[in-house]
Amino acid sequence: MVSSSRTAATDTTASQKKEVIVRINGVLPHITKIGTQEKSERVAEVMRTGKYANTSCSIFVKSFDQGNTITYHLLFDIGEGVTRSVETGISELGLEDSLSIRTLESKSYPSSSATSGAPLFAQLQNAQKVPPTSAQLNFDALLITHSHEDHIRDLSDLVKKISQTKTVQKINIYCTRECQDQLRSKLSLSTDEYRFLNFSVVKPNEYFKIGPISIMSVSAYHGEDSPPGSAMYVVNVFEKKIIVGWDFLSLPDVNETILWNPDLAILGTETYNDHPETGMISVTEAYNIVRRWNAKECYILHYSGLKDFEEAKNQWFRGPVKALSLDELQRTIDSHLRLTGAEGKFRITVAKEGMIWTPKEEAIGQGYDKMVPIGRVLEIESLDRYVLKIEKDERNDKMMLVIEDRVNRYNLIFDKPYKDRDNEGMLHALGESGTFSKGPELVMELSMGTSSVPTLKIDVFKGRKSVFKDDVLINDNDALRFKQYIQENFG
Numbered sequence: 001m002v003s004s005s006r007t008a009a010t011d012t013t014a015s016q017k018k019e020v021i022v023r024i025n026g027v028l029p030h031i032t033k034i035g036t037q038e039k040s041e042r043v044a045e046v047m048r049t050g051k052y053a054n055t056s057c058s059i060f061v062k063s064f065d066q067g068n069t070i071t072y073h074l075l076f077d078i079g080e081g082v083t084r085s086v087e088t089g090i091s092e093l094g095l096e097d098s099l100s101i102r103t104l105e106s107k108s109y110p111s112s113s114a115t116s117g118a119p120l121f122a123q124l125q126n127a128q129k130v131p132p133t134s135a136q137l138n139f140d141a142l143l144i145t146h147s148h149e150d151h152i153r154d155l156s157d158l159v160k161k162i163s164q165t166k167t168v169q170k171i172n173i174y175c176t177r178e179c180q181d182q183l184r185s186k187l188s189l190s191t192d193e194y195r196f197l198n199f200s201v202v203k204p205n206e207y208f209k210i211g212p213i214s215i216m217s218v219s220a221y222h223g224e225d226s227p228p229g230s231a232m233y234v235v236n237v238f239e240k241k242i243i244v245g246w247d248f249l250s251l252p253d254v255n256e257t258i259l260w261n262p263d264l265a266i267l268g269t270e271t272y273n274d275h276p277e278t279g280m281i282s283v284t285e286a287y288n289i290v291r292r293w294n295a296k297e298c299y300i301l302h303y304s305g306l307k308d309f310e311e312a313k314n315q316w317f318r319g320p321v322k323a324l325s326l327d328e329l330q331r332t333i334d335s336h337l338r339l340t341g342a343e344g345k346f347r348i349t350v351a352k353e354g355m356i357w358t359p360k361e362e363a364i365g366q367g368y369d370k371m372v373p374i375g376r377v378l379e380i381e382s383l384d385r386y387v388l389k390i391e392k393d394e395r396n397d398k399m400m401l402v403i404e405d406r407v408n409r410y411n412l413i414f415d416k417p418y419k420d421r422d423n424e425g426m427l428h429a430l431g432e433s434g435t436f437s438k439g440p441e442l443v444m445e446l447s448m449g450t451s452s453v454p455t456l457k458i459d460v461f462k463g464r465k466s467v468f469k470d471d472v473l474i475n476d477n478d479a480l481r482f483k484q485y486i487q488e489n490f491g
């Protein structure tokens, strides 16, 4: 059942705007991994530009609703220099107001169905007004990929600052169970200070929600000293998919269809040439990944290039044999993509600290407008692996269902489709009568279930034999569109 309040919260009319902004807060690996100024042009560049922050990004999600702007801020990793970089970013983007408004008046704050309690700012609802201090938190959630120092270094300091203010604020941390265990020993915090951390444990391959954002963690193998429970994150918001994927060599348990077709993939590439001993993929591997995932855009970061000096021993080696500056690296990538004919189709950008990414299309998430009829055909791109197409053939009283993933395509035709008598979000259809036998039947049900993500339960069967059966995860807009489609065509 869809409750009316949920419908209201996700019902988007054209007058409401939505915005997604990704900021690269830092691009550096651990300082001990980049070499010296004398040896590496990349290090010389770091010294010259003074951009020292470790690899991290922020995803800001703005929604404008009835004159109010609400900005959600997800922070991914918090290595050295990240907190300062984030402060700079927020002020450059002019987001202080929409973030701080929520710390003061939070009555209209939509409650999150996240796994553990209210988001950070919602907790302030019941708190006394806290005078602004430099320790004021400016993110709703911190998502940690793994417990290496260059991904958590600033966290202890931040906790200490917060613990010194008279505040009830807690830092909402999302990470795997293993990562949480490692943090307990790696962070230098007293028991009292540790209480300022509010952990939500994430499980690989399961969606969780923060505000309007659906996120899935994916297990990452990060080489020989891979901390157990290392992860990367797939973020879905307003029909945009962003992959936050650094510090991995491989993704052992992933269903790659989850990674299919991202609007932006952020990849950590330690070197240009393959050097699996770094525990990270290379730029060379990133070329394969953007093709395999069909990434519309790709940012790379965490580059040191230090191990690429080893290729200098081989006089026949044609690729880079040193640590490149970021501009040189970009030129090398551009010319590779030009030579392989992939320029234009795939774009790889060498990310720099402070870089901003926004989706290409002007308006996002205008997806659902109930004043606009859907018609006979409904297409849904699921959050995980499928593209669905439903088409009603009025004249012959038939329905066609096409289910496609990267491997298979089902073309199914049914007779006499009808809406369930008791369930607005449920369709039935009979098997198509053939000369000798009947085709499979269909039951399709929209369920908000126990999961925080709407699910289309599709069951195609012939007698006791299953032809297709799966729970297809879809976004809130598509759930509304599905219901409207049923209403229009079967109502």
Ligand SMILES: [Zn+2]
Binding pocket: 146, 148, 222, 247
């Ligand atoms: Zn690492």
